Amino acid sequence: MDLDIAIQLMGSSLRLATPLLLACLAGLFSERAGIFDIGLEGKMLAAAFTAGAFAAVSGSAWIGLLAGIAASMVLALLHGLASITLKGNQLISGVAINFLASGLTALIGQNWFHQGGQTPQLSGSGRFLGVQWPLTETIGQIPVIGPVYQNLISGHNILVYLALLTVPATWWVLFRTRFGLRLRAVGENPGAVDTAGVSVVRQRYAAVLICGLLCGVAGAYLSTGMSAGFVREMTAGKGFIALAALIFAKWRPWPALWACLLFGFLEAVGIRYQGISIGSLQVPVQFMQALPYILTVVILAGFGGKAIPPRAGGRPYVKER
Amino acid sequence: MGATGADTATGRHGDAALAIELVGISKSFGPVQANRDIDLPVRRGTIHGIVGENGAGKSTLMSILYGFYTADSGEIRINGKVTDIPDSLAAIRAGIGMVHQHFMLVEPFTVLENVILGAEDGALLRPSLAKARRELTRLAEEYELQVDPDAIVGDLSVGFQQRVEILKALYRECDILILDEPTGVLTPAEADHLFRILENLRAEGKTIILITHKLREIMAVTDEVSVMRRGQMVRTLVTAETSPAELAELMVGRRVLLRVEKTEAKPGDVVMDVRDLSLTDASGVERLRGISLSVRAGEILGIAGVAGNGQSELLEILAGIRPATGGTVSLHGAPLDLSSITNADERRQSRMAHVPEDRHRRGLVMPFAEWENSCFGYHREDRFDGPFDTLNRVAVRQHARESIEKFDIRPPSCDLKTANFSGGNQQKIVLAREIERDPEVLLVGQPTRGVDIGAIEFIHQQIVALRDRNKAIILVSVELDEIQALSDRIIVMFDGRISGERMAGKTDERELGLLMAGIDPAKGQAA
Known part of the structure; x- marks a missing residue:
């Protein structure tokens, strides 16, 4: 495989991994605080639609991003209300949010734009376009380093870099700050946090809202960065792949990055090699496209090593009687 | 503080001497009144014990003081000042610390x-x-x-x-430290160390509240003791001026036997023989390392040890709900199958019965009615058979009513949800079910965990009565008192091994305590 193809493949992996990474870190904040969230998918979808719609109407990708974040955070609040305040079942709330987002985006989209649930095609400032780093032309002349700089490091849109920066930021917040200590504690033993005089409810809401924020960015990236507009069901299971990556990474930020890059890579391979043959056997396109989902199933079946979720995960906090 | 405090018998020390004063505290959970008009004065710089049966409201009272719950009515005074404690943060700010039971x-x-x-x-x-x-x-x-x-x-x-x-x-x-049942999980040596720590803290002027149901500990370390019964404060006494018997009587509201009355055991033939039993769990940890023991008809074999040293695993293997990785067990000379987790039924058919350690998880289905629980494990027996292979509800309920009467299960209603019985009565339901078939071997784990004194007495009598009918009993308990009171022979486990075996009459708490820590005093070295 020559260098150019390798670089293209890696660049494409990175772009495809970005929404997964943002959603994965979103899930990490929520689940580390003890709130399981299978509604990542729905929040991303809602954000993708809202971002696409607002960007189309306003002509600004940034307004789209803010609107996407807002939509995602509203759903996050709903999940918080159901699972923290009302002490409901977190899985059911998550499923409900997925259905809600799936139905509402199609319905509102059709009523608003009359394009079969899609939002209008975005162009110019309505999208997040690739950012050329300084001296791209000059450094681009150098062999090996040049193409890497030009096509792998430079040239992505701002949200890709934001997603990458979120990894060390998440690590730092979780393991170096008071907020992170309490957040992790509340996911392991909320009783310990409560008896230490800290509000479990407030801590969990904070985590859920951060989750909403990051899902919002992930969704906005889909419709205003990676594509030029919203298409029905455009998340296509990315929220669930992000969950698989989260489990694979054992709820830790850096491994989450590697896990998401792996999924992004498989997706990139699936897109690029549609029609390769092994010997005389033609590998079906569908198989290549299914790769990330196959890996998801393998990981969730426990082949990714034993993953111990946060101990209080999935359970509402009720003071013992 | 006003005249009310000065009028109570123990308020005579005056305001300044009191670190805590609870006045008229009441708290209900739905229809259940957990605390009713409770007054509690605690003098500064003392160790103050609170005793009472399970469900007497001790933990609720302390949770109110720590801001975990808020009282429906009443007043909390810290150092003579009325203090509002809506949450744990307020309690911490008021200088209160708490070591919870869990x-x-x-x-x-x-x-x-x-x-x-x-x-x-x-x-x-x-x-x-x-x-x-x-x-x-x-x-x-x-x-x-x-x-x-x-x-x-x-x-x-x-x-x-x-x-x-x-x-x-x-x-x-x-400045004020509350400890809720702190010694339940400790070896006697660890408990002694804890008491030294508490005495050091007292010497520094700190006030300590010790909640326990072990009267021995109350007598050993406290300065004053308050007795609670059914959500009410019965009395506060100076420890030096009272006795365990008096405290027990105040707790239960009637005279209780603190010792189990039993005659000398007359052990017969070996009923069950365990050889080189070993267990390595899924994560590769050796839980049992070559356990060999035998139990005879007409004797109670007590297995002592700090929780987590392999006793639970041993009991579960014998009961057929956990596979062993090595060794043999024979019943009347015939080997038992140790390879599966689904052998409980087979064990019952070979006349072994099991009262599991965790009655909520293993012994009962809590949301089910009492009559349903009264037959589980035996529900396929002919006498419960109805038409078309269904359960004969009339027969089961009839049987449930009989055992309710025989075992004095209260309230006497076989339709009541099992979760609504008290701990002691739940345990009686399990015990009634298992003992009633007159098993050759009874495996019993923590028979009186979470059970109040009155019921403990009854449960102990039932176990001894079974022994006197010439049955073999293996008793696992982390309560050394219970082991000593019931057993004819005692085996101590430490780290998956048997660290010693003693005849009950020929040993004492100190020796057993050392064995529980893995030290055999007879050999003078680590076992």
Whole structure:
């Protein structure tokens, strides 16, 4: 495989991994605080639609991003209300949010734009376009380093870099700050946090809202960065792949990055090699496209090593009687 | 404080001497009145015991004091000043620390992280951790509270975890320390160490409230003791002027036998023989390392040990609900199948019965009615057969009513949901079901955990009566008192091995305590 193809493949992996990474870190904040969230998918979808719609109407990708974040955070609040305040079942709330987002985006989209649930095609400032780093032309002349700089490091849109920066930021917040200590504690033993005089409810809401924020960015990236507009069901299971990556990474930020890059890579391979043959056997396109989902199933079946979720995960906090 | 306090018998020490004064505290959970008009004066610089049966309202009262629950009515005075405690933060600010019965620790965290949680000095952890490290060193020296600050709490033994809990409270500069059933999980030596720590704290002028159901501990360390019964405060006494018998009577409201009355055992033939039983669990840890023992007809074999030294696993293997990885068990000479987790039914058919350690998880289906629980495990027997292979509800309910009468299960209603019975009565339901078939071997784990004194007496009598009918009984309990009171022969387990065997009449608590820590005094070295 020559260098150019390798670089293209890696660049494409990175772009495809970005929404997964943002959603994965979103899930990490929520689940580390003890709130399981299978509604990542729905929040991303809602954000993708809202971002696409607002960007189309306003002509600004940034307004789209803010609107996407807002939509995602509203759903996050709903999940918080159901699972923290009302002490409901977190899985059911998550499923409900997925259905809600799936139905509402199609319905509102059709009523608003009359394009079969899609939002209008975005162009110019309505999208997040690739950012050329300084001296791209000059450094681009150098062999090996040049193409890497030009096509792998430079040239992505701002949200890709934001997603990458979120990894060390998440690590730092979780393991170096008071907020992170309490957040992790509340996911392991909320009783310990409560008896230490800290509000479990407030801590969990904070985590859920951060989750909403990051899902919002992930969704906005889909419709205003990676594509030029919203298409029905455009998340296509990315929220669930992000969950698989989260489990694979054992709820830790850096491994989450590697896990998401792996999924992004498989997706990139699936897109690029549609029609390769092994010997005389033609590998079906569908198989290549299914790769990330196959890996998801393998990981969730426990082949990714034993993953111990946060101990209080999935359970509402009720003071013992 | 007003005239009300001065009028009560124990308020005579005056305002300034009282660290805590609870006045007229009431608290209901739905229809259940957990605390009713409770007054409690606690003098500063003393160790104050609170005793009472399970469900007497001790823990609720202390949870109110710690801000975990809020009282429906009543007043809390700290150092003579009326103080509102709506949450734990307010309690901490008022100088109250609490060591809960179920530790409130974050197991994957280090000791330091647990100590600073909620008491951090700023948004960043580093300075708080450094300060806590210095502080812990000082506290360790001052109070014999040595713990490795970087150890992961989940890896520590319960004794050390308890120290972390005490350190948490001291780090928050508490003046008043509440301990809820602190010795339940400790060896006698660890408990002694704890009491030394408490005495050191008292010497520093701190006030300690000790909740326990062990009268021996009350007598050993407290200055004053308050007795609670059915949500009410019965009396507060000076410990030196009372006796265990008086306290027990106040707790139960009638005279109770503190010792089990039983005659000398007349052991017959060996009924069950265990050879070289071993167990390695899924994570590769050896839980049992070559256990050999036998039990005879007409004797109670007690298995003592601190929780987690393999007793539970042994009991489960014998009961056929956990496979062993090596060794044999024979019943009347015939080998038992040890390879599956689904042998419980087979065991019952060979006339073994099992009262599991955790009755909520293993012994009963809590949301089901009493009559349903009264037949589980035996529900396929002919006498419960109805038409078309259904359960004969009339027969089962008839049988349930009989055992309710025989075992004095209260309230006497076989339609009541099992969860609505008290701990003692739930245990009686299990015991009635298992004993009633007159098994050749009874395996019984923690028969009186969470059971009140009155019911303990009854349950013990039933076990002894079964022995006197010439049956073999294996009793696993972490309560040394219970082991000593019931057993004819005692085996002590430590770290998956048998660290010693003694005849019940020829040993004492000190010797058993050493064996529980893995030291055989007869050999003078670690077993």
